[in-house]
Amino acid sequence: MDVPPAAHAEVLVVGGGVVGLSVAWRAAQRGYAVTVADPSPGSGATHAAAGMLAPVSELTYTEEPLLRLGLSSLVRWPAFAAELAGESGIGVDHRTDGTLDVAFGPDDLAALGEVAGLMEKLSLPVERLTGRECRRVEPMLAPSVRGGVLAPGDAWVDPRRVTSALLAALSHRGVTMVAARVRGFAVEGDAVRGVRLADGRLITADQVVLAAGAWSGTLEGLPPEALPPVRPVKGQIMRLRGAPGFLGRCVRGTVHGSGAYLVPRGDGEIVLGATQEEMGFDTRVTAGALWELLRDARELVPGVTELEVAGVVAGLRPGTPDNLPLIGRTALPGLLLATGHHRGGVLLAPLTADVVAAEIAGDRSPAGGTDDPPVASICSPLRFGGPPRPGTGHFPWTKEERGPSPGRTPGPAAPEAR
């Protein structure tokens, strides 16, 4: 009951969010024939992302490896954004005015001071501000703000513009977009040879990059232990229409124990974010989430109540057990991962794309400068154990795909020399 192969790609990317599209772009730039499969590119977590590139202000005690990844990707963003704008003609509203994290009560201020101490210990460029200094920097802040920490190196982009720009750049480079859902992997022996679409069509590929975000663990065809351990972490945001200059930079604060933020776009839009909910694959916008977002935003910047509501949306972030992404080759020949970025997909897309594209090409030289973190070890898809050993895995697709030989070399996919 084989369906004839509908198409073949050198590189097939499953998932058209900011990570998958960035990987596709970098692979296409290296000359590969790339296909991206996604029923609705850019409509997942990326669509509900605020776009903060804020590794410094998002630092927490236990997540220094994530900080290192974030800083490494942050320095790539200016060139990434400029190159993308050049190829696509679409600017991504890349802004570099920093993030201001503020505190209300004395406890909040003490906690913020602790984090600022850690930042200073790590030689991160931050400035401690009094409440008055905070309001001088951001006059719309609540009078009750007691102090803050400015991270001047943090930046942000508009993720929806990034998606649009990436899609335009991919189109210019002749990347094939398949607007269909991927049901599972096509496996031959122990190697991934392509994917099966929900409508039954087969796309064969030399190398498959799984970048399906929160859905990365739901595809058929692999034994459960070979699937990446990602889970959906629901986030809801609200977009408001403000006047340009309403806020000059990203404003964050801990309100009632939940981290709230306001991200200003160049056109005056303000994004309020974001809930973090363990609700499974639930993308309903709920009354309670909107209430929390509005309650927290009002405390930080009371003037938001006058702004028009432009929209509300929920997305599903791909969370992992250690909050670090899964990037690189798996134990299965032909399958790479670029998923599990949780809240950091937009920030980490340039780094992820560089690393994965180099891996695809078998380019073992450092992807960036000498300050690069050891992505291969920090983000290894093998770190949670459990990849199937050759010959022991149960691959439901194996028999189905074994019929007609697609005419490819069996065995581990060799990096192609270009």
Added chain:
Amino acid sequence: MDVPPAAHAEVLVVGGGVVGLSVAWRAAQRGYAVTVADPSPGSGATHAAAGMLAPVSELTYTEEPLLRLGLSSLVRWPAFAAELAGESGIGVDHRTDGTLDVAFGPDDLAALGEVAGLMEKLSLPVERLTGRECRRVEPMLAPSVRGGVLAPGDAWVDPRRVTSALLAALSHRGVTMVAARVRGFAVEGDAVRGVRLADGRLITADQVVLAAGAWSGTLEGLPPEALPPVRPVKGQIMRLRGAPGFLGRCVRGTVHGSGAYLVPRGDGEIVLGATQEEMGFDTRVTAGALWELLRDARELVPGVTELEVAGVVAGLRPGTPDNLPLIGRTALPGLLLATGHHRGGVLLAPLTADVVAAEIAGDRSPAGGTDDPPVASICSPLRFGGPPRPGTGHFPWTKEERGPSPGRTPGPAAPEAR
């Protein structure tokens, strides 16, 4: 520069909200050739209305005339809804389970007790309930509810279904719908002879009914003092998707000084309402309004936070200086009013339609039973003074329309015998 008359109607209704469409329906039932002009019928205040038919629970001390109007229209609703469903095939989700008005603090309870006393003095059918009794009636109510008043005769409908049903009924009866904005009146001598559309077309009419809601005072062609004194009163509502039975009846309460309510539809939808804002012709949905709606609804029924948000919308109610509508003939021959219904358009539509249709036909018998309020005096368009005396008014449309005679009898429009 006359534009040739594009059309002629015996009765021309300006405005396709619940009031205008109801008037058109009743006039069409009496055999008149009716035209309704509205760029987007049903999209104004009716679209943002919760549809409460609650004259009892909305009683306030100074508004007994409004109570009498409301009760008179409330008793018409069952037959109105049934007849409308019969003609259109569309049910309007008419529900008659009453309204429960609840109180939180001791002050709230005392104030509610005062109103209940007035209701009892007026022999209105109400029941005082303890907090426990309130929760027995509505288990989703907050534990902090101290007591309440049940108005079992109050009812509600889905205004969007009412609009759809009226449009279907009008279509069946051959009423002409003109999907265009009316710019102003066509006046000849001292009589209104039709309207001029925004695109310049003229529609002549024997009788014009102005039912343009909040926009009723903005039309050109009449001297300012002849325009009805209506102003826009902005209201914002939120629709939530609940399960059928989440609430059994309308729930109201005064929270932080603002009157909040939750109206359940038969399909489980819950409407939260409503703000009352003096903002001019502003229909932006604002962050502050959503926050207030959610804050108040949470206090009344905490479980709403789990519900999905189905939509938010703002509408403009037509407010008048005395909170009473403007219904009946004006001092200008050919012009009747059916506007100024403020928060009561849905409730008062059946009464208004009966009264105006009878006026159009010159039918001086009581529109309903002997309990009818004296609508002609309570709602008289003449009560705010200032209609132009013949010959002294400044009518910008006069010269323009005087050219070709549309072939109608000059002078006051005589009620047609049928």
